[in-house]
Every structure is written in C-alpha cells, then in structure tokens.
Amino acid sequence: MIVLSSDNMRILKELDMVVFRNRLKEFAVKIGMGLVNQTKLITAASELSRNMLRYAGGGTVLIEIVNGPQRQNGVRVTFSDNGPGIPNIEQAMKDGFSTGKSLGLGLPGAKRLVSDFDIKSTVGKGTTITIIKWKNG
Amino acid sequence: MDKIPILKIGHFLMVAIQVDLYDRLALNLEADLVQAVSKTGARGVLIDISAVSIVDSFMGRILGNIAGMSKVLDADTVIVGMQPAVAITLVELGLPLKGVQTALNVEKGMELLQQKLQITGEEESEE
Amino acid sequence: MKLDTAKILQKRKKQILELWMKNQLVDFSLREDLMSNDELTVQSEELVDVLLQTLSGNNLEDLQASSLEAVHEVLEGISISRAKQGYSPRETGMFVFSLKDALLSILAQEIKNDPVQLLDESLKVSKLIDSLGIITFETFIKGREEVILRQTDEITEISTPVIRVWDGIVAMPIIGTLDSSRTQVVMENLLQEIVDTSSSIAILDISGVPAVDSLVAQHLIKTVSATRLMGAECIISGIRPEIAQTVVHLGIDLSGIVTKASLASALRHAYALLQLEVKKVVAK
Numbered sequence A: 001m002i003v004l005s006s007d008n009m010r011i012l013k014e015l016d017m018v019v020f021r022n023r024l025k026e027f028a029v030k031i032g033m034g035l036v037n038q039t040k041l042i043t044a045a046s047e048l049s050r051n052m053l054r055y056a057g058g059g060t061v062l063i064e065i066v067n068g069p070q071r072q073n074g075v076r077v078t079f080s081d082n083g084p085g086i087p088n089i090e091q092a093m094k095d096g097f098s099t100g101k102s103l104g105l106g107l108p109g110a111k112r113l114v115s116d117f118d119i120k121s122t123v124g125k126g127t128t129i130t131i132i133k134w135k136n137g
Numbered sequence B: 001m002d003k004i005p006i007l008k009i010g011h012f013l014m015v016a017i018q019v020d021l022y023d024r025l026a027l028n029l030e031a032d033l034v035q036a037v038s039k040t041g042a043r044g045v046l047i048d049i050s051a052v053s054i055v056d057s058f059m060g061r062i063l064g065n066i067a068g069m070s071k072v073l074d075a076d077t078v079i080v081g082m083q084p085a086v087a088i089t090l091v092e093l094g095l096p097l098k099g100v101q102t103a104l105n106v107e108k109g110m111e112l113l114q115q116k117l118q119i120t121g122e123e124e125s126e127e
Numbered sequence C: 001m002k003l004d005t006a007k008i009l010q011k012r013k014k015q016i017l018e019l020w021m022k023n024q025l026v027d028f029s030l031r032e033d034l035m036s037n038d039e040l041t042v043q044s045e046e047l048v049d050v051l052l053q054t055l056s057g058n059n060l061e062d063l064q065a066s067s068l069e070a071v072h073e074v075l076e077g078i079s080i081s082r083a084k085q086g087y088s089p090r091e092t093g094m095f096v097f098s099l100k101d102a103l104l105s106i107l108a109q110e111i112k113n114d115p116v117q118l119l120d121e122s123l124k125v126s127k128l129i130d131s132l133g134i135i136t137f138e139t140f141i142k143g144r145e146e147v148i149l150r151q152t153d154e155i156t157e158i159s160t161p162v163i164r165v166w167d168g169i170v171a172m173p174i175i176g177t178l179d180s181s182r183t184q185v186v187m188e189n190l191l192q193e194i195v196d197t198s199s200s201i202a203i204l205d206i207s208g209v210p211a212v213d214s215l216v217a218q219h220l221i222k223t224v225s226a227t228r229l230m231g232a233e234c235i236i237s238g239i240r241p242e243i244a245q246t247v248v249h250l251g252i253d254l255s256g257i258v259t260k261a262s263l264a265s266a267l268r269h270a271y272a273l274l275q276l277e278v279k280k281v282v283a284k
C-alpha cells in the first residue's frame, strides 16, 4: 500500500476530538469520498478517539491517504495510546460490552462502519487500532 | 463555554443544534433541557438536528436520555431533521434510538407533538 | 563470435514493420469497423519503435529487466484501449503474436549461415514476444473488468428509481438482487428523495427481487430503520407467496415492519395513514 499524504495529531482533551474530526473530513473530501462513507468514517473515528480519551487518558492519531490494491484511494487512521490495554479483545468487540457504563457500541460499531479494522492491544502497554475506509467502500 | 439556547413555544420546548457537538456540550444540553422541562412544565421537546453531520453512540445516548427523562416528566420528545447519511450510519453503528420519536422537519415534529397532546385531551383543560 | 540480435533487428526496423503490417492485414479477422488501417499503422509503428529502441542483449536474456518497462507501458496502453473498443482476445493476441513472425523471418534472413545461432536467437525472440503476449492478455482482461465495473455502477444507478406516487408518498421498485452495496444505493436514493419531497411514507416494492434470504431481509430491515430515524414510515410491498414461505422457513423476524402483498395494498395503507380516501365518483 502506498501512502500519498499524512497528518499526525494528539488527542488529549475533548476539543481535540472536534479538531481531529474536521481534519479527517478534509482528507476524506480530498479523495472525493461520498457523504455517506465520510459520515461512516468520521463516526467510527469519533468512537475510537473517545475511547482513547476515556480509557487511556489520550493518545495520538495518524491520518493517511493510501492507495490500495485495486488502485483505489482510501483514508487510513491509526489510533495509538499507552493506556491500560484491553485484556479480552473478543469480549470488548461484542455489542453491548462496556466497562464504562455506556452503550458498548464503539468498537463493534466502528468495525461495521469501515472497510478494514485492525486492533492490537497489550495489557499495561497500550492499544493500537487501525481503520481504513476506501473511497467507494 | 458554549451553550445551546432552548426556546419555549406554547406548550413545547425547542432546541436547534447548530454547532459541532462535543461531549461536554451534549451533557450540558441534557441537563439544561431536563431542568427546563421541569421548570416550565412543557409537554413536549423538539430537537432539530438537521445541521448535525455526526451522531455517534455518545450523542445517541444523550438523545435517548433526554427522551427518557422528559418522559418521566410527562413530556414527549421528537427528534427532527436527521440527515440521510446520519440515519444510515446510525443503523450500521447499531443504534436504533429506541423510544425516541422522529419527524422529517420542525413543522411535522410540531404537528406530532400537538397530536399527542390532543389525544390525551388535555389542551383545553389547561387553566 | 557473439551475435548482437538487438542490433540486427534495429537495423532492419523498416522491413520488420512492413512485414508485420502485411501479416496483420492478411489476417481475416482485422477489424476495420473498429480501427482504420492508418490507426493500426500508427499503433504498430509505436510498438516497434519502442521495442527496438529498448532492446539490448541484456533484456533479451532477462525478460524481467526493468528496461523493458517502456515497452510494457506502450503495450498496456494499446491493449486497454482495444479491450474498451470491443476487440476480442484473439484479435488483440494476434496483434502481438504476428510481430513474432515478422521478427523471426528477418532473423532467418540475417543469420542464415549459422543454424545453431539462428535457433538460439530465435528462441530468445520467441520468448520475449510470448512474455509480451501474456502482458497483453493481463491488461486486456483488466480493461474488460473496468468496463464491467462501470456498467455495474450504471445498472445500480438506473435500477433504483424513486417514484413520487402521491403528495407525501414515494415508492421505489427494486429489481434484481439486493446485496449490501446495492442496499446502500437504495437507502441513499430513497432517504434523499424523502427529504427532497418531504414525504412521510416510503414504499419499497420487492416484487422484482428474485429471492429473500436472511441477508436480504437484514438489508430490508436496515432500510426501514433508517427511514424511521428520519421520521418517515417505510412499507415493504410485493411479497410473493414464495417469499412469505422462505421468510417463515428461515425464521426471519419481519414483525417490526409493515409488509403488504401488493403495491396496491401498500398504497391503500399509506392513504389510510395520511387520512386520505380514494372514492369512485357516482354518476348522477
């Protein structure tokens, strides 16, 4: 996969999420992503950045425009934190599972909204989640 | 800090969300609205989200909370003007907003609230 | 002494081109309806030019050599454009393979005194053209796939029309299978139309959908849910008896959805919701 352009941001407080979502929209618009796919991408990103803030006290996001296998452009976002990590990923990915007394839809919902979802987490070290949304997918 | 204005129209309260909501702002709106329903004895709450481009599970939960809390205070809640892209995304996210009524626009939302009031036959009995 | 095949061929470029053109023109499958002889000459000349320019002893030995990239590029361009113009694979293949004949006859003329050398060099040239042939087919197929993709897009676009049935009622007949990408288009068009016409009722007619399995049902349920989030009601009509049977057999729960057998009964339901009445005028 070829990276065409990228940007790095820190998410340390709630207002950073707003700035991040706007920046992400710029990237999606730049590759001509349709409104529905943009909305799905930004909603997923909103869930994942909130998780970073809530459960890991913040982290960084990397936004990239990538060119995929079928020569299709897409937006890739990587969320990295040095928080407590997720002990049971399978459980965390289930609809309704939450340790934060919320809806438990963030992780599974985000996965449904994007084309590609990858999660890696080590207890005590942190969590890295990478999502890709293809322009037409 | 930013505050979202709440308007009183007859028996109803109306809120038009015109800004990008961040979590604190949404939580404040929830608290303010419930306060206002209680203080004014409003029978309906209308929330216009036509300018909102993102509703995630947090925001969705707040909308559900507002509806639930207003119900306890005997007021119906109608969400109006949801954009198609937002509706499609919410369905995929897995958030059907159960217990929240919806209408296409402010006008239709007002009609709906008015109807509810008439069904319970209370409009005339107000002193 | 080592022979330089590349040099020999470069020297005889004019004759190679002539011979190749002759080979192509005798081929009965030549598509004059798709391309004039002039255009064919231009394409052929372009390929011979770039091939002979880049040919050297090295890349004749090593077909993966990056120096051949320029040749590949020209060839890919030609075969993509042929795929889009509607040439058959055979016709496109012949274009490249008839060049082999031309190159080999020239080689035979030039190295006629040394059969061993001739065999050796002929094999190399032959392999080179074969590898170019493979590239031609690969790109040809890619070109065709692009055509298919474009057509699929067009079909999805035109096969989801939204009809304004009445003030406040829109209907969308779905024809063909309902997969997830199609569902997305259906939803987008339907919801946008609901906003544009501020209709509070949408009818989704599935008489044209060949089969309803649990996946299709899930897509229908999603569409209904999204419509309701917008504040409109969605009725599914055109449920054929077979579909009703499979729905029950598969244990699909459609209880949260208003379903009607025909578009007419869906309309009747819609009129009732809007408190409208359709009456026969009694002649006085």
Ligand SMILES: Nc1ncnc2c1ncn2[C@@H]1O[C@H](COP(=O)(O)OP(=O)(O)O)[C@@H](O)[C@H]1O
Pocket: A047, A051, A052, A055, A056, A081, A083, A084, A085, A086, A092, A093, A097, A098, A099, A100, A101, A102, A103, A104, A105, A106, A107, A108, A127
């Ligand atoms: N970045 C993270 N670091 C640590 N734990 C996380 C992180 N993201 C998610 N989790 C865990 O996964 C659970 C599920 O997350 P999610 O699906 O977003 O639902 P919710 O946020 O409503 O709890 C969370 O309750 C939390 O325990």
Ligand SMILES: [Mg+2]
Pocket: A047, A050, A051, A105, A106, A107
């Ligand atoms: Mg979450």
